[in-house]
Amino acid sequence: MSSQSEAAAVPGGPVGSTGASPARSAPDAAGAPGASTADELMSVQGIKVHFPIKRGIVLDRTVGYVYAVDGVDLSVRRGETYGLVGESGCGKSTLGRAILRLTEPTAGRVVFDGTDLTTLKGESLRTMRRRMQMVFQDPMSSLDPRQSVESILVEGLRAHDLDKGKEATGKRLRDLLGAVGLPTKSLRKYPHEFSGGQRQRIGIARALAVEPDLIIADEPVSALDVSVQAQVVNLLEELQEQFGLTYLVIAHDLAVVRHISDRVGVMYLGGLVEEATSDDLYAEPLHPYTRALLSAIPVPDPLVEDRRERILLKGDLPSPANPPNGCRFHTRCPWKQATKCSTDRPQLREVLPGHKVACHWAEDIRSGRIRPHEVEAVLVEEGDGLSPDVPLVGPASVTEALNP
Amino acid sequence: MVTPTRKKDRIDALAASSAEPDAGVSLAASAWRTLRRSPVFLTGAVIIGLFVLISLLAPWLAPQDPSDPMLIDQVVKARNEIPQPQDGHPLGGDLQGRDFFSRVLVGSQQTLIVGVLATLIGLAGGLTLGTLAGAFGGWVDSVVMRLVDVMLSLPSLLLAFSISALFARPNQYTVIVAVAVVQIPVFARLLRGSMLAQRHSDHVLAATALGVKPGAIVFRHMLPNSLGPVIVQSTLVLATAIIDAAALSFLGLGNPDDRIPEWGQMLGDVQNVFDTHPHLAAWPAGCIIVVALGFTLMGETLREALDPKSRR
Amino acid sequence: MALLEVRDLTVVFERKGEQPFTAVDHVSFDVEPGQTVGLVGESGCGKSVTSLAVMGLLPKRGARVSGTVSYEGVNLLSLSDKEMRDRRGRDLGMVFQDPLSSLNPVIPIGVQVTEVLERHRDMPRKKAMVEAADLLDKVGIPDPNRRLSEYPHQLSGGMRQRALIAIALACRPRLLIADEPTTALDVTIQAQILALLKELVQDLGTALVMITHDLGVVAGLCDEVNVLYGGRVVEKAQRHELFAQPRHPYTHGLLASIPRLDAPRGEKLHPIRGSVADNIPWDHGCAFAPRCPNALDVCVERTPEQEDLGAGRLLRCHNPVRPTVPEEVSA
Numbered sequence A: 001m002s003s004q005s006e007a008a009a010v011p012g013g014p015v016g017s018t019g020a021s022p023a024r025s026a027p028d029a030a031g032a033p034g035a036s037t038a039d040e041l042m043s044v045q046g047i048k049v050h051f052p053i054k055r056g057i058v059l060d061r062t063v064g065y066v067y068a069v070d071g072v073d074l075s076v077r078r079g080e081t082y083g084l085v086g087e088s089g090c091g092k093s094t095l096g097r098a099i100l101r102l103t104e105p106t107a108g109r110v111v112f113d114g115t116d117l118t119t120l121k122g123e124s125l126r127t128m129r130r131r132m133q134m135v136f137q138d139p140m141s142s143l144d145p146r147q148s149v150e151s152i153l154v155e156g157l158r159a160h161d162l163d164k165g166k167e168a169t170g171k172r173l174r175d176l177l178g179a180v181g182l183p184t185k186s187l188r189k190y191p192h193e194f195s196g197g198q199r200q201r202i203g204i205a206r207a208l209a210v211e212p213d214l215i216i217a218d219e220p221v222s223a224l225d226v227s228v229q230a231q232v233v234n235l236l237e238e239l240q241e242q243f244g245l246t247y248l249v250i251a252h253d254l255a256v257v258r259h260i261s262d263r264v265g266v267m268y269l270g271g272l273v274e275e276a277t278s279d280d281l282y283a284e285p286l287h288p289y290t291r292a293l294l295s296a297i298p299v300p301d302p303l304v305e306d307r308r309e310r311i312l313l314k315g316d317l318p319s320p321a322n323p324p325n326g327c328r329f330h331t332r333c334p335w336k337q338a339t340k341c342s343t344d345r346p347q348l349r350e351v352l353p354g355h356k357v358a359c360h361w362a363e364d365i366r367s368g369r370i371r372p373h374e375v376e377a378v379l380v381e382e383g384d385g386l387s388p389d390v391p392l393v394g395p396a397s398v399t400e401a402l403n404p
Numbered sequence B: 001m002v003t004p005t006r007k008k009d010r011i012d013a014l015a016a017s018s019a020e021p022d023a024g025v026s027l028a029a030s031a032w033r034t035l036r037r038s039p040v041f042l043t044g045a046v047i048i049g050l051f052v053l054i055s056l057l058a059p060w061l062a063p064q065d066p067s068d069p070m071l072i073d074q075v076v077k078a079r080n081e082i083p084q085p086q087d088g089h090p091l092g093g094d095l096q097g098r099d100f101f102s103r104v105l106v107g108s109q110q111t112l113i114v115g116v117l118a119t120l121i122g123l124a125g126g127l128t129l130g131t132l133a134g135a136f137g138g139w140v141d142s143v144v145m146r147l148v149d150v151m152l153s154l155p156s157l158l159l160a161f162s163i164s165a166l167f168a169r170p171n172q173y174t175v176i177v178a179v180a181v182v183q184i185p186v187f188a189r190l191l192r193g194s195m196l197a198q199r200h201s202d203h204v205l206a207a208t209a210l211g212v213k214p215g216a217i218v219f220r221h222m223l224p225n226s227l228g229p230v231i232v233q234s235t236l237v238l239a240t241a242i243i244d245a246a247a248l249s250f251l252g253l254g255n256p257d258d259r260i261p262e263w264g265q266m267l268g269d270v271q272n273v274f275d276t277h278p279h280l281a282a283w284p285a286g287c288i289i290v291v292a293l294g295f296t297l298m299g300e301t302l303r304e305a306l307d308p309k310s311r312r
Numbered sequence C: 001m002a003l004l005e006v007r008d009l010t011v012v013f014e015r016k017g018e019q020p021f022t023a024v025d026h027v028s029f030d031v032e033p034g035q036t037v038g039l040v041g042e043s044g045c046g047k048s049v050t051s052l053a054v055m056g057l058l059p060k061r062g063a064r065v066s067g068t069v070s071y072e073g074v075n076l077l078s079l080s081d082k083e084m085r086d087r088r089g090r091d092l093g094m095v096f097q098d099p100l101s102s103l104n105p106v107i108p109i110g111v112q113v114t115e116v117l118e119r120h121r122d123m124p125r126k127k128a129m130v131e132a133a134d135l136l137d138k139v140g141i142p143d144p145n146r147r148l149s150e151y152p153h154q155l156s157g158g159m160r161q162r163a164l165i166a167i168a169l170a171c172r173p174r175l176l177i178a179d180e181p182t183t184a185l186d187v188t189i190q191a192q193i194l195a196l197l198k199e200l201v202q203d204l205g206t207a208l209v210m211i212t213h214d215l216g217v218v219a220g221l222c223d224e225v226n227v228l229y230g231g232r233v234v235e236k237a238q239r240h241e242l243f244a245q246p247r248h249p250y251t252h253g254l255l256a257s258i259p260r261l262d263a264p265r266g267e268k269l270h271p272i273r274g275s276v277a278d279n280i281p282w283d284h285g286c287a288f289a290p291r292c293p294n295a296l297d298v299c300v301e302r303t304p305e306q307e308d309l310g311a312g313r314l315l316r317c318h319n320p321v322r323p324t325v326p327e328e329v330s331a
Helices: A003-007 A027-031 A033-038 A092-099 A122-131 A149-159 A165-180 A184-188 A196-209 A226-243 A254-260 A278-283 A288-296 A302-307 A362-367 A398-402 B008-017 B027-036 B039-061 B100-136 B138-153 B156-166 B172-199 B202-210 B214-250 B263-269 B278-306 C047-055 C081-087 C109-121 C125-138 C157-169 C187-204 C215-221 C239-244 C249-257
Strands: A040-055 A061-077 A081-085 A107-112 A132-135 A214-218 A246-251 A263-268 A271-277 A349-352 A355-357 C004-013 C021-031 C036-040 C063-071 C092-095 C175-179 C207-212 C224-229 C232-238 C307-310 C313-315
Touching: A040 A092, A040 A246, A061 A092, A061 A246, A061 A271, A081 A092, A081 A254, A092 A214, A092 A246, A122 A132, A122 A149, A122 B202, A132 A196, A132 B202, A149 A165, A149 A184, A149 A196, A149 B202, A149 B214, A165 A184, A165 A196, A165 A226, A196 A226, A196 B202, A226 A246, A226 A254, A226 C249, A246 A254, A254 A263, A254 A278, A263 A278, A263 A288, A271 A278, A271 A288, A288 C187, A302 C215, A302 C239, A349 A362, B027 B039, B027 B278, B039 B100, B039 B278, B100 B138, B100 B172, B100 B214, B100 B263, B100 B278, B138 B172, B156 B172, B156 B214, B172 B214, B202 B214, B214 B263, B214 B278, B263 B278, C004 C047, C021 C036, C021 C047, C021 C063, C021 C207, C021 C224, C021 C232, C036 C047, C036 C215, C047 C063, C047 C092, C047 C175, C047 C207, C092 C157, C109 C125, C109 C157, C125 C157, C157 C187, C175 C187, C187 C207, C187 C215, C207 C215, C215 C239, C224 C239, C224 C249, C232 C239, C232 C249
Parallel strands: A081 A246, A081 A263, A132 A214, A214 A246, C036 C207, C036 C224, C092 C175, C175 C207
Antiparallel strands: A040 A061, A040 A107, A263 A271, A271 A355, A349 A355, C004 C021, C004 C063, C224 C232, C232 C313, C307 C313
């Protein structure tokens, strides 16, 4: 009995279509730089999100900033999946939220299909939200426990005047549930009556309800059990084909991101350090951090694991409230050089066609002229007063409470 | 391919069924299901049920007229003597020679009215302020919360006195208003806190991302999900309100007319004779404690049952 | 005789007014000194409860534990609370998933380490301090002398986990139980911690019981792997055999459902259908049957017995995955 035939029994899963998303089938768009702007659905230009750290009893005093996102440029093409990876604290989730204006960016622009989102206000922003949706990490907390599935799904329709009468809406809801592989009887149930994977399907259905162009998925599978993760990953891929969706997938699991994405951006401490197609990124990671990250991911195969050489990074991620000067990664980089690294912040530049990297020495590392060396672990102070992870007893002020 | 021995349908049916009911169970419904089986909640509910029943039926249950000093001839002020329990007066009489048992029974009425009305008014005020602060944030929040801070910085009884003193002629309604106003900041602060937490919750963020109108987010998502602790608090506040009202009455800021009995007032009236006639204080005090306990038991179990995190 | 012998360990949770729930069902495994044994499975498979039962950390009320857990021939389950307290920390060390909540937030790291040394090894304070600094150094915490006076919140997640390992190792236990020790950590930090654990097993000959849901972690670290499903061990094998030829459809399904970093792209994943919520009770058949692509009628009629396939390989399945290429079935 082959596993192939059995996998077809998975709810709503055509198997065997080796996932040719629109972007993959249109390589010409990727090649020519002129064409890529026409094909671009969303672009982010120089976006920064700095959270003020405020202290004070009566009057708030800004004592510093958490540089959560510190100057990121990226563009997402229509129909592609762009994966954003990085470890906790690298600012990937904040970036995702800033793109959707769920967090106000400090600087920079987000252009969505020709419209500058950063200038939109109130009602025009709200209407624009129909076109860009979000799927959250924790399917339990992102669903209102007091709402039935029906009311969760109808809410988006109502908000954008897509509720066209009882009959049409009823059909729409059944179609949606069918698309995400849930039985129709789910409509009258409540989130707590579902398993984690099913809840995530509800969250996806909610996003789909308003017929968006772009879906930003923030760690869509990391809260799920391993065997269920694959169901959701496959579902996301199927929906993309079916509805021509564009995805920005944010995740810490590089294996998942590589599987699902056409292009991948790697973030470290608020900035993009490398961007490439997911095959190139895996085949030839150019940034030292990407190399370390790739080598650290365990592969479920003892033969591979026994042979692998790990690049073990020393020390911890520096605090985003107090990022190192120059290259943000130089404190942990095994390829760090005496010049430039600790003084100049490298810009993201195209080193190979379609492969961008923010490293002064990318070419030399690639050719092997620079060899890795031992790194002395640098102490990272968590409690030196500027870390946002350690709140005082309660928020010092309302503004602080609103900007965690 | 399927092996011959396998009846695929059967196992698929097994996979699909999971024996779940088709109709969903809302949080409230499942909370109620939990509560119905909780002995603690039932104890509280029985106490409160009896209390409400007694207070409603008090005029008929009471064997005597609670305002009639029918045993006044048995009161000897000089020797500090009061009527002993006797036929038709199972608990004897009070300092004015009125039937004590009837007074305790009828006292529940005033206590219930004061407690419930004061809590409801406090709740309404607190909800308004808390919703304003929690929904708008920013300067609205700052202004509201500073006001609340000022109110909280005064001892609650002192605040209640000051409010009662504003009224030229105190009566039972001025007591209710005074006690209610004192509760407003408690509710406002509680609601504002849980609204702020809701504001950052994923599902509110999800609603924002969905493009739901701000008003709908506040009233459909933030407020309903913030009410749990407020409901629990109101059961606890009921107890406080009864005690506060009693204190006001005792200090002469309550209803000057002591013909209509009220537990707090009864308790205050007998302070000087507590050492010789402890039962005069013990009955109303015991009643207040039992009723307060009833509300607290209900409140605590309610909180547990309403917490969505406790069910998965 | 192995260092730790777990035989038919069963944990039943009982709550008033509810059906008793069997979280761990006749689980048996051995751990030799210097050996790493993995307990793998998804949430609700009973792996964490197993570790808590071995450590004697389950609540006395509500959890009924049966079977035997022999450590050097002594049945830990028969020991009194006090005897067990003495053993924990001294003979058995444990590392938990969340390093922040496992450390006392108001006590400096140094005191938390020396406490163990003073209690179990009767060391005087001064000597314990020196030893503590040595331990922190051994687990790779830079500038250990300064760290001793710091509080848990002043350390990063990775450093906290190292500190926790240092505390677990303080009395040189011969057995270390690590319950998802890297789940809360980032991959680069996870790689550091896994390398550290590996080193400890090699250098000190500590026996390690590794509890995880991550098959990648298992592949790199464990000698022997027990795959748990619904509270029972469904497959047990040496790591190379297990990954080369998973026989249980669950193990097979798990491996097929994880995207691999080194696999060619563009292929669909093959998920296991349904979720743990679909399980049927073991006494009616195989708990995995409703999700199993290989399920036969017998799977929902009779409980599969554990079968010894030789070479330390155990399997509990009526219709296992055929070794090598699936052959045409003709019956």
